[in-house]
Amino acid sequence: xxxxxxxxxxRRTVVVHDPPPPTLRAAARDAFGLERLSEELVRLIxxxxxxxxxxxxxxxxxxxxxxxxxxxxxxxxxxxxxxxxVTGVVTGAVSAIVLQTPAGAHDVILDxxxxxxxxxxxxxxxxVGLRMPAGRTAASAxxxxx
Amino acid sequence: xxxxxxxxxxVKRAAAGDQGAWDVLVDRYTNLLWSVARGYRLExxxxxxxxxxxxxxxxxxxxxxxxxxxxxxWLATTVRRECLQLLATRKRRGTTVDDQILEGVPAQVAPVxxxxxxxxxxxxLWQAFTGLTERCQKLLRVLMVDPPPSYQDVSASLAMPIxxxxxxxxxxxxxxxxxxEESVSGAGASS
Numbered sequence: 001x002x003x004x005x006x007x008x009x010x011r012r013t014v015v016v017h018d019p020p021p022p023t024l025r026a027a028a029r030d031a032f033g034l035e036r037l038s039e040e041l042v043r044l045i046x047x048x049x050x051x052x053x054x055x056x057x058x059x060x061x062x063x064x065x066x067x068x069x070x071x072x073x074x075x076x077x078x079x080x081x082x083x084x085x086v087t088g089v090v091t092g093a094v095s096a097i098v099l100q101t102p103a104g105a106h107d108v109i110l111d112x113x114x115x116x117x118x119x120x121x122x123x124x125x126x127x128v129g130l131r132m133p134a135g136r137t138a139a140s141a142x143x144x145x146x
Numbered sequence: 147x148x149x150x151x152x153x154x155x156x157v158k159r160a161a162a163g164d165q166g167a168w169d170v171l172v173d174r175y176t177n178l179l180w181s182v183a184r185g186y187r188l189e190x191x192x193x194x195x196x197x198x199x200x201x202x203x204x205x206x207x208x209x210x211x212x213x214x215x216x217x218x219x220w221l222a223t224t225v226r227r228e229c230l231q232l233l234a235t236r237k238r239r240g241t242t243v244d245d246q247i248l249e250g251v252p253a254q255v256a257p258v259x260x261x262x263x264x265x266x267x268x269x270x271l272w273q274a275f276t277g278l279t280e281r282c283q284k285l286l287r288v289l290m291v292d293p294p295p296s297y298q299d300v301s302a303s304l305a306m307p308i309x310x311x312x313x314x315x316x317x318x319x320x321x322x323x324x325x326x327e328e329s330v331s332g333a334g335a336s337s
Contacts, residue, residue: 001323006322006323007289009267009271010271010322011290013268013271014272014287016272020180020197023194024194024197024198025172025173025176027194027201028176028201029165029168031205032160039206039210049234049235049238060239102198125199139206141203144199146232146235
């Protein structure tokens with residue numbers, strides 16, 4: 001059996017033993033229809049999961065900081081059982097924060113100190129958007145919460 | 147139209163809002179991305195989430211992709227990086243990498259249906275495959291993808307220079323043959 005024949009046989013074997021989940025393509029197709037929050041990028045400037053072990057964060061808590069040139073948002077994500085809560089604070093001229101998951105986007109109102117909280121978001125993926133004066137918006141890249 | 151031009155056109159059409167073009171990209175690359183993620187021995191649910199994040203990120207990047215003809219490589223690189231980060235997160239949070247690897251071995255996560263085992267050759271081949279080194283499993287998984295990825299995309303999927311792909315492929319297939327022969331002769335000796 002030559003290399004091509006062996007690979008072809010292996011291909012048929014993998015199809016039997018480890019096929020992609022049937023929902024995978026549908027989810028990828030649906031990604032195209034999600035609300036596009038903004039083309040201006042909010043950069044991820046700090047992530048507790050990228051710190052050396054034991055220096056920050058604990059358990060299923062993840063600390064993320066995002067920034068544009070004039071605005072910064074610090075976010076704490078607490079995951080439990082397929083859902084997560086988000087608590088954070090924003091500095092700069094931000095009127096509202098948007099927390100987006102593949103299931104939908106939620107506007108969250110800030111208090112006078114720029115703090116916000118939203119519980120019970122579903123899934124493991126999050127994108128953070130910022131609504132600013134004069135209709136300006138910016139959004140982070142999608143984060144897999146792990 | 148060359149394959150590169152074809153892909154670049156699909157990206158351009160998707161960036162202009164064409165869901166049909168997006169769906170073609172999804173059909174073309176999802177199996178590749180799945181194979182990359184499973185090559186890192188992520189659990190199936192983790193692998194699915196990593197693939198989903200790559201597609202979500204691509205939606206954001208469609209208008210600004212500098213080399214639209216290389217969208218497959220862009221997606222594969224995104225999946226590879228997310229896999230590494232997820233494994234690091236798991237390790238950091240105390241789920242040992244060894245646990246993850248055990249969970250990721252398909253024969254152990256998914257009890258093999260006895261009816262499927264009637265195709266004995268497939269079972270032997272799968273067993274031999276899982277006995278290969280992680281590097282070989284990663285490479286062969288990606289090379290087996292339908293539709294077959296370009297060498298550029300294979301290179302991006304594995305962070306492996308294009309020039310190494312052919313020789314490594316040959317060595318891995320030789321090793322697979324050796325494992326198959328050992329398996330067959332071992333079965334013969336025990337019967």
